[in-house]
Amino acid sequence: MASHGILHQASCAYTPQQNGVAERKNRHLVETTRTILINGDVPQRFWGDVVLSACYLINRMPYSVLDDKIPHSILFSHDPFHFLPPKFLGSTCFVHNFSPDLDKLSLKSHKCVFLRFTRSQKGYKCFSPSLNHYFILVDVTFSESSLYFKFCLFPSISSSNQVNIFLVVPITPKDSPPPPTLQVYSHYQTSHHS
Numbered sequence: 001m002a003s004h005g006i007l008h009q010a011s012c013a014y015t016p017q018q019n020g021v022a023e024r025k026n027r028h029l030v031e032t033t034r035t036i037l038i039n040g041d042v043p044q045r046f047w048g049d050v051v052l053s054a055c056y057l058i059n060r061m062p063y064s065v066l067d068d069k070i071p072h073s074i075l076f077s078h079d080p081f082h083f084l085p086p087k088f089l090g091s092t093c094f095v096h097n098f099s100p101d102l103d104k105l106s107l108k109s110h111k112c113v114f115l116r117f118t119r120s121q122k123g124y125k126c127f128s129p130s131l132n133h134y135f136i137l138v139d140v141t142f143s144e145s146s147l148y149f150k151f152c153l154f155p156s157i158s159s160s161n162q163v164n165i166f167l168v169v170p171i172t173p174k175d176s177p178p179p180p181t182l183q184v185y186s187h188y189q190t191s192h193h194s
Contacts, residue, residue, distance in 0.1 A: 029054055040090020041149045046115055049125065053089055053116035084122065087114055088144040093126050095135045109141070113148035 001008050011018035032054040033047060042050060059075070060083075062068040072079075087093075094109040102108075112126035112135060123138045 028058065032058060036089050040088065041147050042090040042113070042115070043149060046127070049115040049127075050089060052119075056117040056119060057086065084117060084124065084138070087124065087142050089114060089116070090147050090149060091142055091144045092146040092148045093124070093143065094141045095126050095128075095137050096139060110135070111148075114140070114142065 016023050029051060033051045036042065036050050036054060037044060037047065059072045060070055062070050066074065091114050093112050093114045095112055096109050097107055099106075110128045110131060112128045114124055115127050116125045118125050118136055121136055123136045124140050126135045126137070126140060127133070128135065
């Protein structure tokens with residue numbers, strides 16, 4: 001560093017204000033992640049995937065302070081720049097089922113949610129909540145106008161294995177009769193022992 005005229009200074013512990021550049025970049029990442037989570041109705045448990053996608057997108061956008069160059073191309077000049085058309089995070093997508101034991105009536109695709117781009121592979125990372133499995137593929141069919149989690153019902157599981165599903169009652173105009181009361185249905189799961 002000294003040979004290039006760079007003065008190396010480390011910030012003190014517990015003083016993030018001393019490292020303004022890193023703090024501004026962290027804030028940029030957090031705000032982009034929060035926007036994606038809210039806009040795509042993505043549950044917060046997927047924040048790790050979303051922050052990686054935010055970083056991926058930020059590093060692939062041209063910046064005026066870099067003379068409209070892309071940060072990824074500057075930072076990784078020898079790393080191939082894989083371009084994938086941007087897709088809406090949180091949207092419903094369908095990945096093809098390549099299982100070898102398919103018959104004529106088997107599902108030809110899995111319904112997934114698009115969660116992130118991958119840096120190391122030229123593909124989209126999609127998650128199937130029903131299979132609890134990630135898929136990384138480039139051959140994915142997107143339904144970007146359909147948010148996967150927008151109308152899903154999320155059961156809240158208590159310690160007694162009771163599943164509560166809350167029904168949403170639409171708001172009615174003042175002149176309409178009152179809506180029926182909100183009902184909660186309880187279903188007790190049975191545990192299977194092998």
